[in-house]
Amino acid sequence: MSVVTETFDAILFDMDGTLVDSTEGVIGAWNAFKITYPHLVVEAARFEQEIVNSSRKDGKEGIVALPGVRGITESLLSSEDSRNRWALCTSATRVYATAALQIAGIPTPNNFIAAEDVHNGKPAPDPYVEGAKLCGVDPKRCLVVEDAPAGIYSGQAAGCKTLAVITSHTREVMIQAKPDYLVRNLSR
Known part of the structure; x- marks a missing residue:
């Protein structure tokens, strides 16, 4: 794992364990x-x-925002261009995800993929392929942020770079998924 020195056209976030603690x-x-x-x-x-x-x-x-999430989402909402350069790609239903974000005080992104929006969920690539499409970018130019191995595998299968957060699984489990980057949480 190394310091992120790449630039990406979009960031695709998982929700539970990545943005919120439920x-x-x-x-x-x-x-x-x-x-x-x-x-x-x-x-x-x-x-x-x-x-x-x-x-x-x-x-x-x-349901609360995890460390670093408020700063990241505020930054992503700072301009019209950046508002369209991130997506939520969750295995949760749209109803639950919307409620969880609201309770945690996290704005609902313009681009939003929920369980009912894809035929095959994680670890299949579908959620992140669709998230990249909503952002209007090639998945190869996206960074997937995930807390679970299935999500890391999904991002990898979609052709994205992956950033694992150690919020719901151990460091060892997340290392086994071979993410491109690994941090404790989004405050890093």
Whole structure:
């Protein structure tokens, strides 16, 4: 891993574990669902809604922006050109992702790929290929920012450079995915 010295035409972000920490909501949702039927699509949507509902119950902190995210998103919103040069590419549904960003105080980007926007999710390249298209750039000129090996593999398969953040997996697990760059979080 080295210092990023390249320039990119667009940045494609994952959401959970990369931009936001939804741990409190996830724990609450698992407690509410007791792991009944997490493999069913309908139950998965209900589970995501419960994450939002549980995120602030009982004095919990809620879904929060991870370190460095506010500075990066403020920078990306500083001009019309940069507003169109980043995308959210998440495996979450659009409803959940929009709510999570709002709760965390992160602006919803102009370019947004959610689970229902692609036929094949991560680790397939589809989310990041589509994100690059929305930004109007070649995936080879994009930097994917991810917290999970499946997302790193997805970015690599799309032809993007990858930046792994160590927020939800260990450093060793993320190194095994062979990202181009590795940082603790986006404050680096």
